Amino acid sequence: MTRLSLERIRSAVSTIAPVFLQTPQYECEPLSDRLGCRITLKVETLNPIRCFKGRGTEVAVARMIKEGHRSAVCASAGNLGQALAYSGRSRGVRAIVVAAKSANALKLQRIRCLGADVRLVDGDFEHARETARQISEMEGAYLLEDSENLDTCEGAGTMGLELAEVPTPLDTVLLALGGGAMATGVGYVLKRLTPNVEVVCIQPEAAPAMTLSWRKKEVVTTETMDTIADGVAGRFPIPEVLDDLLEIADDAVLVREESIVQGMRFLYEQAGLVVEPSAALGVAAVLENRPRFAGKHVASIICGSNVNLADFRRWVQ
Numbered sequence: 001m002t003r004l005s006l007e008r009i010r011s012a013v014s015t016i017a018p019v020f021l022q023t024p025q026y027e028c029e030p031l032s033d034r035l036g037c038r039i040t041l042k043v044e045t046l047n048p049i050r051c052f053k054g055r056g057t058e059v060a061v062a063r064m065i066k067e068g069h070r071s072a073v074c075a076s077a078g079n080l081g082q083a084l085a086y087s088g089r090s091r092g093v094r095a096i097v098v099a100a101k102s103a104n105a106l107k108l109q110r111i112r113c114l115g116a117d118v119r120l121v122d123g124d125f126e127h128a129r130e131t132a133r134q135i136s137e138m139e140g141a142y143l144l145e146d147s148e149n150l151d152t153c154e155g156a157g158t159m160g161l162e163l164a165e166v167p168t169p170l171d172t173v174l175l176a177l178g179g180g181a182m183a184t185g186v187g188y189v190l191k192r193l194t195p196n197v198e199v200v201c202i203q204p205e206a207a208p209a210m211t212l213s214w215r216k217k218e219v220v221t222t223e224t225m226d227t228i229a230d231g232v233a234g235r236f237p238i239p240e241v242l243d244d245l246l247e248i249a250d251d252a253v254l255v256r257e258e259s260i261v262q263g264m265r266f267l268y269e270q271a272g273l274v275v276e277p278s279a280a281l282g283v284a285a286v287l288e289n290r291p292r293f294a295g296k297h298v299a300s301i302i303c304g305s306n307v308n309l310a311d312f313r314r315w316v317q
Contacts, residue, residue: 002244003150004188009157016058016155017090019047022162025299031270035286038297040166041271042159044304045279049110051231051304053083056155056181057144061087063151064142070094073141075128077230078107079304080146085114096141098132100124104230106308124225126235147179147241156182160189163299170197171296174282176303177201177210177252178232180241186301187248201245201252202281204260207233211252213242228315229260231278231304259284261315267302268316276307277315 013021025042032039044052057080064072071094074084081097088095095116099108100123112118121131129145136143146152163173163186173190175183187199203211207225219242225233245252263280266287267273282300286293 002184002188002247003240004154004157004184004244006189006192009154009161009185009189012059012154013158013161015062016055016158020054020058021158023159025162025166028271031266031283034266034270035283035293036290037286037293037295039286040170040297040299041302042163042299043273043302044159045273045275045302049079049082049086050306051079051082052156052159052182052301053079054086055158056152057083057087059155060144060149060151061091061093064093065091069142071096071139071141072144073098073132073135073139074144074146075099075125075132076111076146077125077233078104078111078306079231081111081116081118082107082114082306084144085111085116089115096135098128098135100128104306104308107306110306124235125233145238147181147184148238152181153185153244155185157185157189159301160186160193164190164193166299168297170194170299172198172200172293172298174285174298174300175199175201176232176278176281176301177203178278179234179238180210180245182301182303184241184244184248188244191248198250199248200285201249202285203232203252203254204229204281205254205256208254209235210237210242210245211254213237214245214249214252217246227277228257228311229277229281231276232281253285255281255284255288259287262287264312265316273302274305274307274312275302276304279303279305
């Protein structure tokens with residue numbers, strides 16, 4: 001029992017701009033040889049916002065318009081903000097994006113270029129979430145809460161429809177875990193269409209709140225988070241999303257920062273992909289436990305490539 005619906009996810013496809021759909025998915029032989037497993041990459045970075053989040057905001061903004069909303073606000077570490085700005089601009093909805101002053105400068109620049117009203121706050125992402133709620137109440141903007149808003153999960157779930165069409169059956173899908181939209185959306189679809197697939201979620205050790213919550217089966221919050229994988233960094237899991245994840249995920253694992261960097265390097269060297277840290281979590285999980293995945297057919301979603309060049313050079317090159 002989850003909040004998600006396979007029928008709604010299939011219907012969502014017609015709502016999403018084609019530029020976000022049918023993204024490349026292929027077995028990467030050089031990376032497979034290095035990792036000791038067959039790895040299929042699904043590349044969600046070849047679109048105007050360089051990440052998968054547009055699938056969810058396209059569905060959410062379409063629903064907002066039907067309900068009469070003409071403005072929306074979200075808190076974002078960067079990628080959701082870009083997605084809301086893009087979907088809002090294309091559909092005539094004003095977008096307000098709240099972010100921490102310490103957020104990725106490249107992502108903030110792109111949000112502004114897409115026409116959103118960017119408001120910066122002191123503190124981390126969780127402080128931005130609280131400010132977004134206040135703006136929604138005071139200004140009457142629709143609050144788009146990533147993962148809590150079911151459209152963001154079901155929009156992400158359309159990736160699962162595409163992965164289910166991989167010619168050779170998957171043994172495992174590796175999903176970056178932050179707020180939970182991608183993990184629950186994709187995991188739900190694959191469990192429904194290919195029930196034997198193992199759904200494994202991955203978080204950084206330095207931002208473990210949702211994984212600790214999944215393991216304990218109740219919400220666990222953390223005082224701090226300090227990871228280069230800003231796209232999955234949060235301290236306060238959403239209870240409804242955790243309930244979904246408990247029904248969907250087979251495992252949730254934590255990986256070290258050095259493994260994330262090594263995963264980025266492997267994707268660059270073996271697949272020619274420049275990715276942000278969150279997109280390397282799946283490869284990092286394999287690197288930390290090669291025997292578990294040896295010989296299996298594993299899929300990993302390359303969920304974003306919004307990374308500062310200076311950071312990428314420092315970490316990878």
